[in-house]
Amino acid sequence: MLDDRKKRVLQAIVEEYINTAEPVSSNALTKSYGLNYSSATIRNEMADLEKSGYLDKTHTSSGRIPSEKGYRYYVDELINDNDISIEEIKYISSKLETKVNEIEDLTKLTATTISEVTHYTTLSIGPKNDEQLIEEIKFVQLGSRMIMAVILTDNGLVKETIIKFDEDITAKQVETVNYMFNQKLKGKPLETIKGPLEDYLFDEMSYSVNVIKPIIEQIKKAIAEDEKIFLEGANKSFDLPEFNSLEVAKNFVNVLDTKELMEDMLNSGFAQDINVYIGNENEKEELKDFSIVTFKHKVGNKDLGTIGIIGPKRMDYSKVISVMKYISKKLNGNIEE
Amino acid sequence: MLDDRKKRVLQAIVEEYINTAEPVSSNALTKSYGLNYSSATIRNEMADLEKSGYLDKTHTSSGRIPSEKGYRYYVDELINDNDISIEEIKYISSKLETKVNEIEDLTKLTATTISEVTHYTTLSIGPKNDEQLIEEIKFVQLGSRMIMAVILTDNGLVKETIIKFDEDITAKQVETVNYMFNQKLKGKPLETIKGPLEDYLFDEMSYSVNVIKPIIEQIKKAIAEDEKIFLEGANKSFDLPEFNSLEVAKNFVNVLDTKELMEDMLNSGFAQDINVYIGNENEKEELKDFSIVTFKHKVGNKDLGTIGIIGPKRMDYSKVISVMKYISKKLNGNIEE
DNA sequence: TTTTAGCACTCTTTAGGTATGATTGCTAAC
């Protein structure tokens, strides 16, 4: 347990380092953070904090930088989760008033807004398939050999995909397909489509395998594909001093380009709505130099997808978390102005 | 006009520099390019080529690198447009056999294939709106306050968008809308939708402005939005030595992140199906360190969109152009195996 | 007991200086 002054020193070092990206000296703290002690006293505290693992040095006579344990303590105990200015509130409000017709668009809009306010790169992904129920499936004939399947889910999402056939299909066939699919799938989780649909649809529809088969194939593909990741503000990260190391920059581009990595990242455990992963807390080796904050995006209890912020370990956690909390409140109508 | 030996020297320098990214010395050419002259002779030729502007030096006693004029001459006169191996042919063939149901998917697939074979970053965009005719518009009711508009174009593309209303709409209304839109828009270029639709639809449908207005708004938005750019292999560029310059790397990420820039790039003048822009030949200052090869992708006379390759000026033009030409032939069934 | 002044020590950063090696341009010979 840290005493009060140690906490203040740690907080000051974390925040100073977030601002400057330079190791923080004992002298800097006495001047700018109202710690009314001599630099020698601060040095003693810093030595203690280092011994307990909250701070690191880059070399023997350098100033201190926060360790991952230090960041973790800061995020858990010292953060200001209301670090948001009037201007930012106004900007966010105006952005969120934009009318969107699809839920995925709202997720993207939110991600873009977060990226703009925090100046970090954001990733977003739509709601997970296993948390959505199929409300209805519609099949619309678009031509003699082409139909469109439209899947409506309970959280208001619409997924559509096109199916082409090698032979003509009739309106009657489409109607039958429509009936059967709804019969079997209505109310089930979207995830069901990924399973062995053939087995229990073929039985009853064996008379039209060449119609049913491409449909199943295609909607499976569409469902899988729909877990697409949206990326915003990749260039913003490149202005950060961390990215002067080519290795870090390269790693970053690689991470963003590796879709599986990002999916894992966005889908990893959600104890809370906001989760913070600092450096090596990330499961993937490639992410050891980055911090990620994920934000499970909800209105009421409708899942709207997940937004992730990726930035240096020296991320402005207070700002990021404050913005996320504000947006969450705003979208749920819990704002007392 | 260059004499034969000068051409050979220029070609050797361009190709050597493309391979090594290092200034090419006179000595290197006598050894590896079968130019059976002494290095002094080559030096004389190099001095002449430099005087005529085809080569540059990085400093007084360095080897030569191609100037933009040198690359241009190489692309126009010296290129080998059949620089493609059996393995590459096999790989491309297998990729292009993948079944895709939407034309945009074919463009993406092609872009991905090019990226994989050439190891450069590719951008792609679907067919231009003004080159597609509206074949049919379908309106499908998805709920009491939600419909979907599906636009079919003559080149086989399908665009769909969802429209939500503040009040219930009836099947009858949807039917009327369906009739009116098809009446007015069938056979017109997709671009028409961007124009002042209101004027000539409102006249005849003034009785239901609150139905028509959101529809027009939304399909306009959808058409505009649909000119989306697909990006593949951004991380590949980072392995190139050019990207050891942080300024170049940063510029690159900025370019990729700036959608307008990429759109302009993909839509700029098409004298031929394949266009090459070298360094400052690009209209945008930001692209001065890059070369871009655009490829107007067609099957028969159906426009399938545009694919662009972005890489360093030291791009392997022969490979890139060979691959594009091969794919073009393949998709048009003009391959004699 | 806590805080602070003072100072030696450590390490980074910058600048300058030198040697090395690659490559050219030029001259004169082939």
Place this chain on the structure above:
DNA sequence: GTTAGCAATCATACCTAAAGAGTGCTAAAA
């Protein structure tokens, strides 16, 4: 027209020295 030979040029790597920032520790002050 071609080539050998050689001085001149410049990048690169490596070394050293000096300056500056910051710490750790000791002993004195509060």
